[in-house]
Amino acid sequence: MKIVVIGNGMVGYKFCEKLTAKAQPGQFEIVVFGEETRPAYDRVHLSEYFAGKTADDLTMAGLDWYAENNIRIYLGDPISYIDRDQKTVRSHHGINESYDYLILATGSAAFVPPIPGVEKEGVFIYRTIEDLEMMTTYAKKAKTGAVIGGGLLGLEAAKAMIDLGVTNTHVIEFAPRLMPRQIDEAGSNILKAKLESLGLSIHTSKNTSEILGDQFITGMQFSDDTKLDIDMLVISAGIKPRDELAKLAGLETGHRGGIVVNDRLATTDPFIFAIGECALHGGMIYGLVAPGYEMAEVVATNLMGGDKSFTGFDMSTKLKLIGVDVASFGDPFVSVDEGRSIVLEDRMKGVYKRVNISPDGKYLLGGILVGDAEQYNMLLQTTKNKVVLPPNPEDVILGARGGAGNEGGAGVANLPDDALICSCESVSKGDICKAVCDGNETMDSIKKCTKAGTGCGGCVPMVKDLITHTLKSQGKYVRNVLCEHFNYSRQELYDLVKVHKLQTFDEVLNKLGTGDGCELCKPPVASILASLWNDMILAKGNDTAQDSNDRFLANIQKGGTYSVVPRIPGGEITPEKLIVIGQVAQKYNLYTKITGGQRIDLFGAHVNDLPAIWSELIEAGFESGHAYGKALRTVKSCVGSTWCRFGLHDSVSFAIQIEERYRGLRAPHKLKSAVSGCIRECAEAQSKDFGIIATEKGWNLYVCGNGGSKPQHALLLATDIDSETCIKYIDRFLMFYIKTADPLTRTATWLNKMEGGIDYLRNVVVNDSLGIAEQLEAEMQTLVDNYKCEWKEAVENPEIRKRFTHFVNAPESKDPSIQFEPMREQKKAKEWK
């Protein structure tokens, strides 16, 4: 039987995937035509393109997948004609194919309202990767932007504009509130306030009458006689189903667009089906991916001889990206006679929650969450599965009060087994629990065997809860063990390695683990060994247990070269040393850049050149900067009292002293510090793992700050202490962290998980509540005394030096696949595919 699929979007692809999975090899001949030039990609996560995802990352399946499944695919070649009598289609390039069944999966296009001027340059829509590429180019010269449409997609587009650097962005909504289809007025008000704090300007009840400018857009004219000057506009006013081909073929379409289908998704021609956003079912266009996937499932099942109908779909949604949680589920707007609503509004925090309850108080009908949508999955499930509510229904939004609060995973226990957890891939609670019982105990393996969580990803937290819950109910003790080879947490392992005085990875594995180790347990064990004994990390046997960066004492770069970061304590450097860095960079053709950590990074070194580069740097008095290790990075300084008119103490000298004390210290994650000479805080000490700020009387010590993706300010640990006390407290603090944190946990996350928080930590460090202060200090002193520059050891040891080659059998040759491209008088790594 021959099937032709028109449209290779998310739903068209999913149909191919489902049909090939169900069918015997050779049972169907499948031919796909796609108008876009790339194979189907994940449109739902389109905006992540701006956050660094590539077109490749978004691809649902590469062309080899189609080849492997014997699917013939023509891309960049839309179908322009369907001959229903002959049962053939003709493509734009003139390819003719006959079909037994035809699947229309042509999706939809952005709806562009007929406003005069929409054709001007600088006006965009937001639907394809091409749209994003064009926006990205244009945004470089734009400062002010606007989005028409304050719905789900409009807000996403507005966030995208900000990410593109168009920081002054306006949202223009015709309706009196934002996301009019999902949330009510009170919710919209809170959302609006939140978005304005992110830098967006929101205009509701505003109607655009004209787009101004000659060739390029320069502004917008509104019907209330106001104007707005802008450089760029994105229109996101809704979608328009792509039904033009169906219309031409004489199939019935709705008067507001969409190809009319029945419950089996057949159009008015029984040999032609329509699925996804182009299909009009029961008067409804479903602009979401999950219903589209369900349609694909229905048609694939029926083609296999099954009997399945599409009977509508829940339209609950959660906004993904904007930085404010917004969700709506079930019926968000229940009227007074259909039920009653409980509302929680906290304008200070910007939180609005509304749940609608059946008149008898038993069931949840739907609701709205703004500002905090953590309970979305749970509430959605409670609604869909008609779970009977507790006697005080407000508990569902407030959380049970007076107790320990929402214990992770407690909620999922009450769901029935057929509760749909992942609606994109229709995976039920029962499916997931069964998979866990069958031994799939991690998120990764659950994704692999059930596909849950691979669509929009919204259900991932809930799946995790289910894994934990199922494991617990099997009597398995769930704790943060390293991996399948070690049944211990990092903290337990640290103590055991110490007690048994184990020195190498193999010794640790023999004594405390099973099997042969892996990339999950080797780095933390290597780090524990380094934290305990501070031996040369490349000493035999431990070298290959180090993460690749540690093994080569350098960070691996795009393309396979390495970076070189010499330590520049406190950021202070002599002209002579600067010259040496320049000479080395010239000689080995390295790209140089000042880092965010007040030192200089030299990028693009061949692995073969590393020992020679470091010999020259060491010769000039440099040391390793440990930029590759989970170790102390930089201690930044401000210029302080030696030059600055406000400086209270010599912050540079103290920063150098601190950096030299803790250089080379290995920890569960990297460590950063800074010292500022006064409260103006030019060194940004409060964003560091430990930061020091000068006061009139001494120093204030702050701990557990973090930059990175979840920035967090450091908390004050001690005030007005002298330098000696300050170092004593840091010794204790760092050792306590090294001994007790999980792998890859920064100090901020470590503190967040610590029962008792900063008060507990202060008690341990300052008041010595555990009676271990002296021991911690002594342990730190041993590490400090054991410090050696590992690059110096490496270049002086011919055995280690020899390992810095690319080819073992051609040590002189460099990797020929490495390629650079010129950029601003220097070079950069060639872009990867």
Added chain:
Amino acid sequence: MIQEKVLTWFLACRTTDVPENGGVCVKYHDEQIALFNFSRRGEWYASQNMCPHRQQMALSRGMIGTQNNEPKVACPFHKKTFSLVTGQCLSGDDCGDIKTYPVKIENELVYIGIEE
């Protein structure tokens, strides 16, 4: 064992050239082959050096280990893992599989089997 293809045994290096429980890269004409000395298991493995995820010549610098007793290598770039026995990507997302080669040791010398 039935051997279907003719193998050329190519002399790669001495056993002592490869770090214990680690890998090196071997040049074979224009090809790059990653060679692993899984000394903890007393086994040797070889695979293509290129990681299929982002086409990086990096697998020889990856960390080796096991998953359910199956030997594997983790790419240093984004930690995708591949079986050293079948070459299959074990990371759940389909970034593609890798080619593996047979290895034999004779007189402290390492040979890699290349299909003719």
